Amino acid sequence: MPIKDSELILNADGSIYHLNLKPENIANTVILVGDQDRVEKVTKHFETIDFETQKREFKTQTGIYKGKRLSVISTGIGPDNIDIVLNELDALLNIDFKTKEIKNQLKSLNIVRIGTSGSLQKNIPVDSFLSSSYGLDINGMLHSYKIESITNPDIESAFINHTNWSKDKARPIVVKASEKLLEVFRGSQMFEGLTATAGGFYGPQGRVLRLPIQDENLNSIMGSFNFKGTQITNFEMETSAIYGLSELLGYHAVSLNAIIANRANGTFSKNTSKVIDDLIVYALHKIVEKITD
Template sequence: MPIKQSELILNPDESVYHLNIKPAHIASTIIFVGDQDRVDKITQYFDSIEFTTQKREFKTATGHYKGKRLTVISTGIGPDNIDIVVNELDALVNINLETREIKKNHTSLNIIRIGTSGSLQKEIPINSFLLSSHGLDLNGLLHSYQIDEISNPEIEAAFVKHTNWSSKKSYPIVISNGDTLANKMASKKVYQGITATAGGFYGPQGRVLRLAIQDPNLNHKIDSFNFNGNKITNLEMETSAIYGLCKLLGHNAVSMNAIIANRANGTFSENPGKIVIDLIEYTLQKLVE
């Protein structure tokens, strides 16, 4: 049965609504960045660029790096934007946009997030790289989908107990990365750990300006969580949404984090731009090895 126009919205040129791109515009390996200005910081290394467009905060560029076709997309900030980007990318490869029917042969994308984050553990210093072994959904986005087959109830229950998680909040969900892609990105210089994904930057991440927060001790509880040696190493706003949606849709995903702050000791990188460039160069090279 064809998907209704109200559910899969297309532009007059038949491109997907928010991203403003067509199937031919994307590669099978896609790099996500939050900041639209970071797209050019990646494509400056490309040998050639064949396509670029932008609509709102979603900037897309496709080209070749050392013979490998890659797409870079800026997602903006937050899990809600990830919901848009991942679903529309999947539609480009797994739905026939003319007939609006799901294709019989599934296409799997490789999606790599390159983002910045703050470490929650003293032993993970600023100016380091971190690969997210899991995404911990603290924002509730994934509850909109059927997630039982991809969640990790033992870790989730241990986290709820350890933090005395409020029953008024969305139940935490833990999703693992795409291990094949993660193995490709890993090395001795890359830390690994669970990445918590919040739905906001201030209160949801324990920052206090003029508003009191529901649990002022939550960050310490998160820092001290340990499940069979697995610690929560950093906090940001996209990883769990990427991991969850990609698992559900049959895509491979890994989140690479440039650690620009250490919240355990209150330090911040003196040159955050450099560590981001270093991570870009590292990730690109790993993709062509």
């Protein structure tokens, strides 16, 4: 049965509604960045760029890096934007835009997030790299989907008990990264741990400016969480959404974080551009060396 026009929305030129892309515009490996200005920080290393477009905060460039075709897409900030990006990428891949029916043979993508984050652990300093072995969803977006197959109840229950998690908040969800892609980026430069994904930057991440927050001790309590050696290493706003939707769609996904702040000791990077650029170069090298389409 065809998908209704109100559900799968296409632009007048036949491209998908928000991303402004057609199926031929994306590569099998997609690099996600939050900031639209960061797209060109990645693609400046490419030999060629054969396609580019932008609509709202969603900027895409597709080109060739050392013989490998890659797409770089800016998502903007937050799990709600990830919901748009992942669903529309999958529509490009697995829905026939002419018939508006799901294809019989489904395809998969490699999704690599290159983003910034703040560490919750004193031993993970600013200007370091971290790959997320798990995403901890504390924002609730994934509850809109049937997620029973991708959750990790043991870790989730331990977290709920440890933090005395409020019943007025969405139940936390823990989703694992793709082991295949985690292995690609492992190395002496890379920390690894459980990344918490909040639905906002201030109160949801324990920051206080003028408004009081529901749990002023949340960060320190989260920082002390330990489940069989797995700690909550950092806080950001996209990873769990990427992991959850990718797992549901049958994709491989990994989140790479440039640590630009340390929430445990209150420090911030003196040169955020350098650590981000260094992570981009590291990621591109590993993608070309180890990821096969």
